[in-house]
Amino acid sequence: MTVEEYPETEWGSPVKRGYVQGRVHALAGASERHARRVTNLGRLLWSAARKTACRVYAADMKLRAGPDRFYCPDVMVVCDPQDQEEHYKARPCFVAEVLSPTTEGADRREQLLAYLEIPHVRG
Numbered sequence: 001m002t003v004e005e006y007p008e009t010e011w012g013s014p015v016k017r018g019y020v021q022g023r024v025h026a027l028a029g030a031s032e033r034h035a036r037r038v039t040n041l042g043r044l045l046w047s048a049a050r051k052t053a054c055r056v057y058a059a060d061m062k063l064r065a066g067p068d069r070f071y072c073p074d075v076m077v078v079c080d081p082q083d084q085e086e087h088y089k090a091r092p093c094f095v096a097e098v099l100s101p102t103t104e105g106a107d108r109r110e111q112l113l114a115y116l117e118i119p120h121v122r123g
Contacts, residue, residue, distance in 0.1 A: 001019070001022060001023075001024055002022070003019070003022075003067065003068050006019045006024065006070065007087060007088070009024075010024075010062075010070075010087075011087055015027075016060070016072060018070055018071050018072060019068075019069065019070040020068070020069050020070075020110070021068050021069070022068070027072055028102050028103060030059075030100075031100065034074075034098050034100050035059075037074075037098045038058055038059055038074045038075060038098050039058065041058075041074070041075050041096060041098070042056055042058035042075050045075060045077055045094070049077060049079075052079065053079060053081060054077050054078065054079040054093075055077070055078050055079075056075065056076075056077050057075070057076050057077075057078070057089065058074065058075050059072070059074060059075075060072065061076065061088065061089060062087060062088035062089070063076055063088060063089055063090070063092060063095065063115075064085075064088045064089070064090040065090075065111075065114040065115060065117070065118060066114060066117065066118075069114055070088060071111055071114065073092075073095045073096065073097055073111075073115075074096055074097050074098045075094075075095070075096040075098075076089065076092040076094060076095045076096070077092060077093055077094040078091060078092045078093065079093050080093070080120060090118075091118070091120045092118065092120060092121060093120050093121060093122050094121065094122065095115045095118075095121060097111060097112075
């Protein structure tokens with residue numbers, strides 16, 4: 001599948017999916033513990049960003065991490081007013097993944113490297 005085709009098929013999909021270099025993959029569901037941690041982190045960040053132009057997204061907003069990658073990070077913060085795409089964001093200043101046994105390998109390797117290459121992410 002091409003990167004142009006992916007968004008057309010993704011937004012109507014009943015399954016949450018990611019896209020990496022032409023391959024679409026289903027994303028795993030979360031445990032209650034994982035979901036609580038994502039919610040708590042999102043709540044803390046939302047409180048901090050409340051009186052700013054920054055927006056906090058948890059779990060469902062896609063992140064376009066380069067020309068051929070879409071991920072669905074657990075939490076991200078976008079402060080760039082130019083990042084106006086409706087279905088994904090491309091200019092976050094903060095991205096977080098809550099590690100779990102099933103996703104830790106990809107989170108620490110592939111996704112971390114992709115996130116660190118986003119110019120707006122503050123390392």
